[in-house]
Amino acid sequence: MHYLNRFAGIPATLLLLSSTADAQNNALQFDGSNDRVQVALPTIFGNPAANSFSASLWLRPDGSATQRVFFAQKNVNEFATILLSGGNVPFFYVRTTSGQASVTTAGSLPTGQWSHLAVSWDAASSTARMFIGGSEVATTAGGSSSTGIDGMLTLGSRTDGAQPLNGALDGFRLWSTALTPAQVRAEALSTCGAGAPLVASWDFDVGTAGGDNTGLTTLPDGSGAGYDGTLLNFALTGGTSNWIASPVTRTAPALVFDPPLPPILSTGEDGSGYTGTVVLAAPPAGDVSVSITSSNPAEGVATPAALTFAADQWNVPQAVSIVGVDDAVIDGPVVYNVSFAVQATDACYGALSFDLGASNADDDFTTVAVSGVAGPEGDAGSSAFTFDLTLADPVPGGVSVTYGTVDGTAHAGTDYVATSGSVTFAGVAGEVQQVSVPIIGNLVAQGDRTFSLHALASSNPQVMLDPDQADGVIVDDDVDVGVSLDDGVVAVTPGQALVYQLVVGNHSPTLGAGTVHVTFGSAPALDAVSWTCIGVGGATCAPSGSGTLDESIVLPAGGSAAFAISAHAPEFDGVPLVASAQATLSGGIVDSQPGDNQAADVDAGPAGIFTDGFDGN
Structure with missing residues (x-):
């Protein structure tokens, strides 16, 4: 008699035929x-x-x-x-x-x-x-x-x-x-x-x-x-009194799952996996017990851990579930096995033990955060910015992150050196990797400029980049105090009333010049000198004075002091009238452009005898 298997299509790991097919049935x-x-x-x-x-x-x-x-x-x-x-x-x-x-x-x-x-x-x-x-x-x-x-x-x-x-x-x-x-x-x-x-x-x-x-x-x-x-x-x-074809079939012992178990079971840390029932495909000669054991209970667990089919209850479905277990580790998909160990006095069922491969999907995520940095630009090639990239949680096996700089108000090649590459984390919680970006310094008071470092991609999709960018602020460290002086005329006569406009300003948009000492004088000396001062943009100065102008003013970034100096031209003959002003910085502050810390105004005088002995007329 040839016994046919009525459960063709059951995975080979779940089915064991107890007899081989004969040549005839x-x-x-x-x-x-x-x-x-x-x-x-x-x-x-x-x-x-x-x-x-x-x-x-x-x-x-x-x-x-x-x-x-x-x-x-x-x-x-x-x-x-x-x-x-x-x-x-x-x-x-x-x-x-x-x-x-x-x-x-x-x-x-x-x-x-x-x-x-x-x-x-x-x-x-x-x-x-x-x-x-x-x-x-x-x-x-x-x-x-x-x-x-x-x-x-x-x-x-x-x-x-x-x-x-x-x-x-x-x-x-x-x-x-x-x-x-x-x-x-x-x-x-x-x-x-x-x-x-x-x-x-x-x-x-x-x-x-x-x-x-x-x-x-x-x-x-x-x-x-x-x-x-x-x-x-x-x-x-013929068809009688002879060997004839037989339709008799019997079923091979097997564990039959509904729905069928996949060749590889996918579970997840969200508790997903397999839920179904199992019966015996054919009646056993005695009770059949099945132990269900996960090789890694921290990743997947089977319920119940064991079940028993009484010989007369072989076709009564019993519930089985195999689901993933959650953890707080960024460990990616973890492979494990679920062992079905069958114990039975019926030797055929006792030979049906098998292992089911499984993989538990990770639902944990962590971040790499980019931290910003700000600092002075310095002189040419004299500084670099160091950006911190910080891994929040442990990542077994580590992770790599690529990065690159992006222009803002600061421009690569002018204000900083374009930088790109990757950093590799060993995977320790709180681990910091650093990226250095060279800064191109100068002596020009041009204000603060900004560029950014972008974290571009992570080698592990469970490692998010958040925040994925941060600014590098190049702080302008150049102070430029400028002086201008003008009385609005080009020639004077003795006793002529004059008004000089003296402006002392800080051209730096970001750095204050502190206290600046301002002086004003002329040759020959002016008569009846008096002055007033107005501070602009936060600058402070004495509102008025007379006699020699020798004052200290405070110049914040972008601030200026405007002096109006009133005087009379002295009695003089044959020489120009030269007025001059000087601004001197203090407190260790260095002017990046010291050439414009002073100014002069020259007016032609009355006709007369010049110092070379010739008559000016």
Whole structure:
């Protein structure tokens, strides 16, 4: 008999066939006339009062006359037989030296259809039982049985050839024990069978179904006990009284998951994974326990840790879940295994243990933050800005981050050196990596300028860049105090009233000049000098004065002091009138452009004798 696997498509790790496919899947049809198979009497029937036994077979009744399925007779007082009554109602008889036991059931086997039939005899309790389709049926006393010839076993008739079977047989087996209901169920539905010691096993896989099988008159015993049968009176051609095709199938033991387990299970730290049920594909001969264990419980966990299928609850679904476990570690997808360890007295199920590969997706994130920096520009090539990139949380295996500078009000090549590259973190929480950007200094008071360093990409998608950029502020450290002086005329005469406009200003938009000492004078000396002062942009100065101008003023960034100096031209002849002003910085402040710290105003004087002795007229 060829047992087919009804669960094709189940992953190979979840399915183990307990038998290999035979070359044929045949049965033997008996014509109801005189066909029978004769076998030497197995020893278990030598003393049925002391020997327990069981018989299991597949049967297709093709008629409804009274007929024998098998008959094992030591003598008229010691025999066992299965009979079908005129309505295909099965009877089981056991006769011992101590008496007779017989059982029958109210139901009948359908004509033209295959049914599984099994019987058992418990010698210790003198109990006969009957099973149809793998389940025990209620029975009543079955009366007595006629007998045949001593010392043999026949299939398909009484031992003397009477009451021949009109039907077909397949998968006939004998055991030297009274099978349990679980074992009978496994024998009927599972390719593993009952798992008990066999006395004889006839699979009927002989010849070509419905072909010319002349001469193929031996029914081999697959148990190895040597109880080969001899076919008598079979035509061995055509669709009757011959080897025929059998549709009988049984299911291979397997764990069947709904929905099916994937080849590789994906779980997640959000608790996602697999949730479903599992049943046994075929009934076992005993209870089956399954332990479910994760190789890394910190990443994935199975619930329950173990489950048990009672032999009679093999097809009742049991819930199974395998889900990811959350952690606070940036560890990426972690591979682990879930082991399904199957323990069973049924050897076929005991061989079904397997490991399921799994991968737990990480849902943790961390950041690399870019910190800004500000500093003085210095003189040419005299400074550099150092930006900090800080990793917030540990990252096993580390991470690399690329970076680059981007212009703002500061421009690469003029104010700083364009910089790009990458930094690599070992993965320690709080770890800082630094990027140095050279600053191009100058002596020009031009105000603060800004550029930025951008973190561009992370080698680990779970490491976010936030903030991904920060400014570098180049602080202008150049002070430029300028002086201007003008009286609005180019020539003067003695006693002429003059007004000089003196402006002292700080040209730096960002740096204050502090206290600046301002002086004003002329040659020849002016008469009746007085002045007023107005501070602009936060500058401070004395509001007025007279006589020599020698004042200290405060000049913030962008501030200026405007002096209006009133005077009269002195009596002079033949020389120009030269007025001058000077601004002097204090407190260690250095003017980046000291050339404009002073100014002069020159006016032509009246005609006269110049110092070279010539008349100016």
